[in-house]
Amino acid sequence: MLVEITKDSLMNAIQYVIKAVAANSSIPILQGIHIQAGADGVTFTASNTSLTIQSIIAHDDVSLTVKRTGAIVIPSRYFHDIIRKFNGDKVILEIKEPMILSIVSGHSQLRLCGMDPTEFPSIDDGEAFPSTKLRINTSLLRSTIKQLAIVASTSETSPILTGVSLECSNDCLNLIATDGVRLAYRALSLEDAAINSVNVIIPAKNLYELSKMLNKADETTEIEVINNRVNFTTNGLKVESALIEGTFPSIINVIPQSYMCEISVDKACLLKAVECVTVMASAHVIKLVANADTLKLLSKTADVGDIQNEIPILEMCGEEFMISLNGKLFFDILQNMDCTSVRIRYTGKTSPIVVLPDNSLMSSLFLITPVLTR
Structure with a gap:
């Protein structure tokens, strides 16, 4: 194998696949990165048996030149740390002797002991059934x-x-x-x-x-x-x-089919308010109180203090309500919603609240179970 590649392209490939390296595996080869140089380009692969990641740099990429094909598995940690610290713009990877990878960049030269690539688990391994x-x-x-x-x-x-x-x-x-x-x-x-x-x-x-x-x-x-x-x-x-074997729980009877109140609020305002009041929340429990035009968020911790925050309600349909939630779990949901405003549906004191992105047209739905408090 003899490959010339830019440092940036090599680092990008390594940073992708290293996420799948089995760092604490008792199988040494799973702690390595498989490098395969072929006529169509260079493929970098790492696997922990549950997850396999493969990054492919095509032969027609201007950052890559394959002068000789070959394959090897090399220790991921050393390879990643060494390439990251190189100053040169280009890196030459070459197998000059069995199971030894020579790496040259600028004025730096090193040799890494590798492992037999045939022992590395291949992606799509085994007899394939119709896919x-x-x-x-x-x-x-x-x-x-x-x-x-x-x-x-x-x-x-x-x-x-x-x-x-x-x-x-x-x-x-x-x-x-x-x-x-x-x-x-x-x-x-x-x-x-x-x-x-x-x-x-x-x-x-x-x-x-x-x-x-x-x-x-x-x-x-x-x-x-x-x-x-x-x-x-x-x-x-x-x-x-x-894949995980088994049957996923049915959600047919979990999603509330009716609600007592629905409010619409600005997501950014709600996100900041939830984050703020959760800081003072004992066991992360916060309280939401909705009235005609304001949503109040409250929390407290005994012997420390309490906090209250208010945000305007854009629209409200139904009766006023009060409910307690885990603020941290609520914040995680809101943080990953891609929308400008959200709808919150109150379905009862002991029933989950429904959170909907205002632009989803019902394609997305989130539930969070209330916390029962005195």
Whole structure:
């Protein structure tokens, strides 16, 4: 292998794939980055078995020249730290002797001991069953994942709830996440209505890592479900995730079908108010009090003090209400909503409140269970 590549392109590729490196794995090869130089370009791959990330730099990219093909797996931590500290604009990667990678940049030269690339787990490994593919706008997928992944549970006591449910039928893609206290739901329309049905559960932590790699450009991401894995492919990046086995809880009876009051408020104002009053909230519990034209937010901590904040209500339909919530969980929902104003529906003292982006046309919905206080 003999490759000449710009430092910027190399660092971009490394920073993508290193998110999937199994740093504490007992299998040494999973602590490395697989480098494959071929006629079509150079591919960098890392895997922790649950998540595999592949960054591809095509041969026609001006930042890359492949003079000789080959492959090797090298320790990720040393490779990342060394390349990051190079001063040169270009980096030469060369295998001059078996399992040794020579790295040259400017006046710096070093050799890294590598591992056998044939022992590295390959993406799409195993006999493939017929797959299901769908395509979605990359920016839309990115915003959707950010809204849902934050709501999934982080407790392994209920593995199903650590995932995001992805259900697809015809031209509609439904995504659901819940931790038992909050619930997020989003429905997306797909341009390709001829696809087969899909019903899988994807680890939320893997989706969150994916969202950080997706850009906001008007591009397309292909999603392919094959065997017990799901692949996301877009613009030189391929991410493969394991799936969670089981049945996701039904939300049919969870979403309130009627409400006693609906208010509309500016999201930025509400976000700041929630963040402010949560600082003084004992166990993060804040109180919302809605009257004719004002939404009051209150909290207190015994022997410390209390706080009150008010924001104007843009619209109100129904009776006044008062309810207590976990401010931190409420803040996380609001922070990831892409809208200028939100609608809050009060459905009863012991029922979840419904939070809707004002521009969603009911394609997005969030629930948060109230905290019962004296």
